[in-house]
Amino acid sequence: MGEKSMSSQKDAVKSSRSGALCALAVPATLVAVFMVFAPVRLVAQAPPVAAVPAAPPAPAPAPVPRGDLEITVVAPDGKKFLKFQDCRVIIRDQVVDFGDSSAPRTVSGVPAVPDESVAVTADARVAQGAGKPALRFVGVAEASPEAGKSVKVTVSLKRADDINAFCVTCHPGRGQRVRPGQIKRDTHPSGQVLEGRYRQQVRIYNEKVERLIKEGKPHGEPIAVEERLVKVGAKEVKKEFYTCESCHTLHAKTPNPKYMRAPYLETSDLCTGCHF
C-alpha cells in the first residue's frame, strides 16, 4: 500500500469515524487502515436522529418464506464419494453431518428470499495411510431456495489443502480478476505463516473462547489456523498459516456480519485475537 493512498484513507476514516469506533481497543493505526474495509457502511450506521411522530404499532413482520434443499455431495471426478470421513455441510445457521455417507440429505426451513442465493459449503476429510495427515476437500455451491419447494443442489468437493487459494477462486482480492457476480474479498493479508507473538496471541484467544463455551457464556468462534509442511532447506517443517478461515467461518452464520468469527466493529475481539 503506497504512502499516499494510506494517508488519504486515514483522512476518510477520520471524517467518518463514529463515537463507538473510537472505543476500539486496537491501536489507532490498525483501526484507521482497517477502515478501508467499510467506511461507507459505517457512515450509514449513524443516521441523524429525526423527530418521529407517534405512529400506530407496526404490524408483525411477515414470516420469512422458507424452502427445502436436497443436497448431494460428490467427489472431484463427479462420482459419489465412497471414502470420505467427517463430511459436514453448512447452510447458513444449519450444519448437517453427512458423516461418511454419500446419500443425499434434505435440509428444511432454509430462508427463500427472492433474488438472494445461499452458499452451501461441504467440508470433508479423506484418510491417507497410517501416520499421514488426512487430506481436506471443500466444496461450495450456490443455491436459490424456493418457498414451499424442494430444490436440488450438488456440491462438488475439491482438494483444499490450501484453503486460502480455494476461497479466492470465488472471492478475488486486489489485482485479481473478478468474474461477474463474484463478491471481492477484503484487503487484510491472508495465507501467510503466523509467527512468534501472533501465535501466542491466538492461543490466548482460543483458550478464552474454550473457557466461555464451558461456562455457557456468549463467545466468538475459535481462530482457525492451517498446519502445512514447509520446506526449510532440506527439511520439511510444520508451520501454522493464518487464512480466510482464521477470520471467517465457512459461510456459517454467526452473530457478526460477513460470517466473521468474532465481533470486530464495536469491539475488536477478533483483531486482538492476533494483534497485540
Ligand code: HEC
Ligand atoms: C464457489 C464459490 C465460492 C467459494 C469457493 C467461496 N465462496 Fe464465499 N460466497 C459465495 C457466495 C455465492 C456468497 C453469497 C451467498 C451467501 O452469503 O451465502 C458468498 C459469501 C461470502 C461472504 C459474505 C460476503 C458478503 O458480502 O456478505 C464471505 C465473508 C465469504 N463468502 C467468505 C468465503 C470464504 C472464507 C471462503 C473459503 C472458505 C469462501 N467464501 C469460498 C461463494 C463462494
Ligand code: HEC
Ligand atoms: C484478519 C481477518 C481477515 C482475514 C484473514 C480475511 N478476511 Fe475477509 N473480511 C474481514 C473483515 C473484517 C471483513 C469485513 C469488512 C466489512 O465490514 O465490510 C471482511 C470481508 C470479506 C468479504 C466481504 C466483502 C464485501 O465487500 O462484502 C469477503 C467476501 C471476504 N472477506 C473474503 C475473504 C477471503 C476469501 C479471505 C481469504 C483469502 C479473507 N476474507 C480473509 C477480515 C478478514
Ligand code: HEC
Ligand atoms: C489470524 C490473525 C489475525 C487477525 C484475526 C487479524 N490480523 Fe491483522 N494482521 C495479522 C498479521 C500476521 C499481519 C501482518 C502481515 C504482514 O506484515 O505480513 C496483519 C496485518 C494487519 C494490518 C497491516 C496491513 C498490511 O497491509 O500490512 C492491519 C491494518 C491489520 N492487520 C488490521 C487488523 C484488523 C483491524 C483486524 C480485525 C478485523 C485484524 N487485523 C485481525 C494477523 C491478524
